[in-house]
Amino acid sequence: MRTWQRRSTRIAYENPWIRVREDEVTRPDGSAGIYGVVEVRNPAVFIVALTDADEVVLVEVDRYTTGDRSSLEVPAGGTDGEDPLTAARRELREETGLAASEWREIGRMNALNGVAAAPEIVYLARGLTHVGDDAMLEDGIVAVHRVPLDELLARVGRGEIADGESLACLLLALVALGRVG
Numbered sequence: 001m002r003t004w005q006r007r008s009t010r011i012a013y014e015n016p017w018i019r020v021r022e023d024e025v026t027r028p029d030g031s032a033g034i035y036g037v038v039e040v041r042n043p044a045v046f047i048v049a050l051t052d053a054d055e056v057v058l059v060e061v062d063r064y065t066t067g068d069r070s071s072l073e074v075p076a077g078g079t080d081g082e083d084p085l086t087a088a089r090r091e092l093r094e095e096t097g098l099a100a101s102e103w104r105e106i107g108r109m110n111a112l113n114g115v116a117a118a119p120e121i122v123y124l125a126r127g128l129t130h131v132g133d134d135a136m137l138e139d140g141i142v143a144v145h146r147v148p149l150d151e152l153l154a155r156v157g158r159g160e161i162a163d164g165e166s167l168a169c170l171l172l173a174l175v176a177l178g179r180v181g
Contacts, residue, residue, distance in 0.1 A: 049075065
């Protein structure tokens with residue numbers, strides 16, 4: 001069985017967060033081709049924060065990339081070279097004003113793995129306490145919502161939660177909590 005072979009590579013673009021490279025490749029069928037790859041420089045962290053009342057904390061984000069003014073997502077962000085758990089704690093506080101006393105890694109993922117090398121780490125956070133009102137509006141967060149876990153799948157079904165990474169994180173959380181098997 002043949003695999004992809006890189007014949008050459010060049011950096012097409014880079015900034016502090018991403019690098020885009022263009023590779024000349026030999027495809028598994030033996031034909032020549034070009035493959036563009038976005039490399040995220042540091043892993044991202046995603047937090048499924050669950051309240052004592054069995055509610056998932058979601059942020060409503062105005063996303064520049066998609067023009068979506070009401071994307072409901074789990075809190076998330078880049079590690080920027082930090083320890084992933086330290087970054088997750090920071091992101092939860094910055095985006096929701098919450099801290100958690102219990103943290104558990106529940107999965108690792110890769111975003112858009114057809115075009116990107118973008119590792120992601122997913123945490124379940126419990127034992128939430130309010131520690132401040134410093135949600136990061138500069139990142140497009142317009143509101144913080146608490147969605148009852150029992151209502152979550154209905155909201156997914158209605159298309160109210162459509163961010164692919166958040167959907168994957170929520171599935172990992174439901175599996176970790178024994179709510180789906």
